[in-house]
Amino acid sequence: MYELTLYHYWRSSCSWRVRWALQHKNISYRSVSINLLQNEQQSPEYLKLNPQGFLPLLEIKDSKGNVFRLAESMAIIDWIDRSYPENPLFPPEPTDRARALQMSLMIASGIQPIQNLSVLRKLSSEAHTQQTWARHWIESGFEKLESLVASGSSFMISEQITIADLTLAPQMYNARRFNCAMTQFPKLSHIDECLSKLPGYKASCPEAFAPPT
Ligand SMILES: N[C@@H](CCC(=O)N[C@@H](CS)C(=O)NCC(=O)O)C(=O)O
Numbered sequence: 001m002y003e004l005t006l007y008h009y010w011r012s013s014c015s016w017r018v019r020w021a022l023q024h025k026n027i028s029y030r031s032v033s034i035n036l037l038q039n040e041q042q043s044p045e046y047l048k049l050n051p052q053g054f055l056p057l058l059e060i061k062d063s064k065g066n067v068f069r070l071a072e073s074m075a076i077i078d079w080i081d082r083s084y085p086e087n088p089l090f091p092p093e094p095t096d097r098a099r100a101l102q103m104s105l106m107i108a109s110g111i112q113p114i115q116n117l118s119v120l121r122k123l124s125s126e127a128h129t130q131q132t133w134a135r136h137w138i139e140s141g142f143e144k145l146e147s148l149v150a151s152g153s154s155f156m157i158s159e160q161i162t163i164a165d166l167t168l169a170p171q172m173y174n175a176r177r178f179n180c181a182m183t184q185f186p187k188l189s190h191i192d193e194c195l196s197k198l199p200g201y202k203a204s205c206p207e208a209f210a211p212p213t
Pocket residue numbers: 012013014015036041053054055056071072073074108113116117118119
């Protein structure tokens with residue numbers, strides 16, 4: 001139906017959300033790696049494709065050859081879910097759907113942007129200062145998220161994987177990289193552990209896309 005190309009980076013949490021959505025729907029796509037550490041997201045060639053200078057970017061070519069480029073992981077996942085309705089990533093019930101979006105946005109708008117690479121670089125060139133900053137904002141956001149999640153639950157909402165789970169696991173990965181004190185978040189940690197056993201997690205996680213060393 002469509003030819004898809006995903007511009008992403010193996011360690012980008014926003015990219016992982018989209019890789020997982022594509023994996024969950026069994027959609028094949030062409031993969032283009034953009035190296036964030038080498039600032040390739042700011043290259044003139046990439047900025048022509050995505051003037052935001054962020055990853056991920058999904059390029060969509062339809063059967064007539066029309067090309068459409070979409071940035072912002074939440075918008076991309078919404079497009080994927082509507083274009084490939086099997087294995088839905090949004091709960092059908094309006095309250096659950098809104099809660100899934102609420103939790104996703106608490107991460108995608110409230111946590112990740114404050115610990116993004118460009119923000120950390122602007123803040124300081126010292127790794128220690130960057131890490132303390134990122135840890136503070138992730139822990140403070142997770143504290144609020146933890147209070148919204150049901151005890152013992154294997155998923156963020158109901159008993160099915162949703163966009164909220166695709167958003168949580170990559171942020172948990174970032175939290176561990178920044179040495180956050182994860183014992184404060186037993187409910188989120190339990191969900192993350194359940195998610196980590198799923199084939200979609202394993203096939204979309206950073207290690208599955210890590211460049212050879
Ligand atoms: N709200 C955007 C955020 C995109 C974003 O921040 N991407 C990061 C990687 S996870 C990035 O490209 N950072 C590059 C930079 O900060 O220069 C989304 O959800 O897609």
